[in-house]
Amino acid sequence: HGTLVSSIIAASIDNGLGVAGISQNVQIMPLLVCNNNGTCSSLDFINASTYAAENGAKIINYSAGGYNYNSSELAQIQWLEQQGILLIISSGNDGNDTDITFHYPSGYPVENIISVAAIDRDNDLASFSNYGVTSVDLAAPGTSIYGANIDLQNSSFTENFEAGSITGWSQGQEPDSQSIFTWSL
Secondary structure (H helix, E strand, C coil): CHHHHHHHHHCCCCCCCCCCCCCCCCCEEEEECCCCCCCCCHHHHHHHHHHHHHCCCCEEEECCCECCCCHHHHHHHHHHHHCCCEEEEECCCCCCECCCCCCECCCCCCCCEEEEEEECCCCCECCCCCECCCCCCEEEECCCCCCCCCCCCCCCCCCCCCCCCCCCCCCCCCCCCCCEEEEEC
16 A cells, blocks of 8 residues: 555656656655554554654655554654644545544544545545544545556566665655655555
């Protein structure tokens, strides 16, 4: 998922490789936080987002969450807000009204979160997407999306985001003011 989102944001243009990102003047800091089953803990989020903040990220994309309130996670998001970091967070994929069934971290009452629902090709809410009049900020395309993937057998658009394989980002590097942190599920 992180590879797909990263390619939508920043894939190179005019290279004949099939996808083009919407912004060419950003840097991506790919961090693998969740395990192979897509499970990640609040501590994983805290550690990764601290690393991202301390290494220049200005925007964090986080496409995970659940229904358990966690005060440590909220405190981390408030700290990120104090650092001037914007969080783009999935509203969830269970078809729930998150004004009634709260989803976290997208539902924490802080100003630096943009909670995003999914729409389909007809601009209708995707069948799986969570929604909420007050708890969701916007909707974006979430079905039939083309981008890079990590299917190593069937695609030339591959990246292995395993620990130690990340290139192009090093501690102390000065990213520009539009740097984005994203991780894969």
